Amino acid sequence: MVTDEQLEIRALAREFAAGEIRPHVEAWDAARELPGEIFEKLGELGFAGMRIPEAYGGLDLDIASYLLALEALGWGDPAVALALAIHNGPVPGAILAHGSEAQKERWLPELASGERLAAFALSEPEAGSDPGGLEARATKTAGGWQLDGTKRWVTNGDRAGLLLLFARSGSEGGEGRPGGEGISAFLLPRETPGIEVSGRERTLGFSASETVTLTLDGVEVGDDALLGGEGEGLRIALGALEIGRAGVAALALGIAEAAREHALRYADEREQFGSPLSGFGAIQEKLAGMELRVAQARALLLDVAGELEAGSPGPLATPRSLRARCALAKIAASEAAMWCSDEAVQIFGGYGYMRDYPVEKLMRDAKGTEIFEGSNEVLRMLVARDAVGGAD
Numbered sequence: 001m002v003t004d005e006q007l008e009i010r011a012l013a014r015e016f017a018a019g020e021i022r023p024h025v026e027a028w029d030a031a032r033e034l035p036g037e038i039f040e041k042l043g044e045l046g047f048a049g050m051r052i053p054e055a056y057g058g059l060d061l062d063i064a065s066y067l068l069a070l071e072a073l074g075w076g077d078p079a080v081a082l083a084l085a086i087h088n089g090p091v092p093g094a095i096l097a098h099g100s101e102a103q104k105e106r107w108l109p110e111l112a113s114g115e116r117l118a119a120f121a122l123s124e125p126e127a128g129s130d131p132g133g134l135e136a137r138a139t140k141t142a143g144g145w146q147l148d149g150t151k152r153w154v155t156n157g158d159r160a161g162l163l164l165l166f167a168r169s170g171s172e173g174g175e176g177r178p179g180g181e182g183i184s185a186f187l188l189p190r191e192t193p194g195i196e197v198s199g200r201e202r203t204l205g206f207s208a209s210e211t212v213t214l215t216l217d218g219v220e221v222g223d224d225a226l227l228g229g230e231g232e233g234l235r236i237a238l239g240a241l242e243i244g245r246a247g248v249a250a251l252a253l254g255i256a257e258a259a260r261e262h263a264l265r266y267a268d269e270r271e272q273f274g275s276p277l278s279g280f281g282a283i284q285e286k287l288a289g290m291e292l293r294v295a296q297a298r299a300l301l302l303d304v305a306g307e308l309e310a311g312s313p314g315p316l317a318t319p320r321s322l323r324a325r326c327a328l329a330k331i332a333a334s335e336a337a338m339w340c341s342d343e344a345v346q347i348f349g350g351y352g353y354m355r356d357y358p359v360e361k362l363m364r365d366a367k368g369t370e371i372f373e374g375s376n377e378v379l380r381m382l383v384a385r386d387a388v389g390g391a392d
Contacts, residue, residue: 039083043115056108078255090164118161157210166186199212253333264290
């Protein structure tokens with residue numbers, strides 16, 4: 001059951017998205033950039049610290065409120081929601097779960113205020129869906145660590161003030177192949193010498209999102225940069241991906257909702273053969289399909305929000321692990337976004353294929369949500385393994 005307070009938070013985010021985001025979406029998409037002012041405004045409203053405890057300057061929202069806010073921001077512009085999802089979800093979550101009190105006091109207040117934007121640097125050119133295969137190196141030094149390597153597809157990578165970065169600090173696994181047991185997590189200020197942006201991606205959708213390649217060349221950090229214990233990085237990363245995938249599901253739901261609204265409005269206004277499009281059976285089937293998929297994705301996401309809050313799935317939930325449940329929510333919402341936006345383009349017809357109308361951008365953005373935070377094919381493997389392992 002969604003509470004009045006949760007609905008108020010969603011309404012605030014939706015009002016902000018309608019007034020401060022939607023009027024600029026086309027310009028930001030064309031410019032391939034989000035202005036710094038939008039993050040300042042989000043910080044002023046507290047959206048930069050949604051999941052950070054009040055003791056560190058955050059709002060300490062429950063997970064359902066956080067995801068409903070992300071949905072509303074995704075309805076406004078998925079690129080903004082993606083930046084906030086990375087900033088609010090996996091990075092502060094990992095610090096809260098595994099950081100020392102000194103690390104929490106050092107970083108969480110600046111993240112909560114929006115003074116620093118967070119980035120999650122896990123993937124590499126040869127290690128996307130398989131994080132256990134990463135090759136970036138962390139070499140122990142007398143005073144700390146030296147980091148070398150390349151990180152790919154880092155959202156917020158250049159704008160960010162704090163990187164949660166994963167590197168191999170131990171030996172390789174069996175048969176010469178890197179294994180997850182040798183990975184450690186590090187907290188790095190973006191301004192640390194030796195961290196350089198070596199490329200900005202040109203993507204199909206999320207054009208305004210800052211997705212970059214980072215190179216690390218002899219980056220020196222102290223022992224206090226290590227998050228958790230040495231060798232615990234993969235466990236930290238996989239735990240952080242649970243809230244990360246829920247965040248992607250929420251912004252994907254925002255895309256699906258936006259596509260549904262645009263399609264409904266256009267089908268009611270546009271006339272062909274003397275009747276509005278909404279009166280034709282073929283169009284009604286598409287509209288009903290949108291309603292179904294949005295409702296299904298939202299119901300599953302809210303269930304998962306409660307399960308994340310409780311720390312375990314409910315008694316009737318399948319699959320049985322939180323990791324698989326978050327994966328399932330991400331699959332459902334991202335595929336709802338893709339289906340709804342594709343059908344919205346079809347309903348708009350020739351106009352839907354034009355950049356002058358909003359639905360073609362929604363379709364481009366929706367495709368990204370099927371890939372971010374683990375491709376849906378890999379997540380289906382995770383869900384299936386959990387289901388098989390939990391079978392009676």
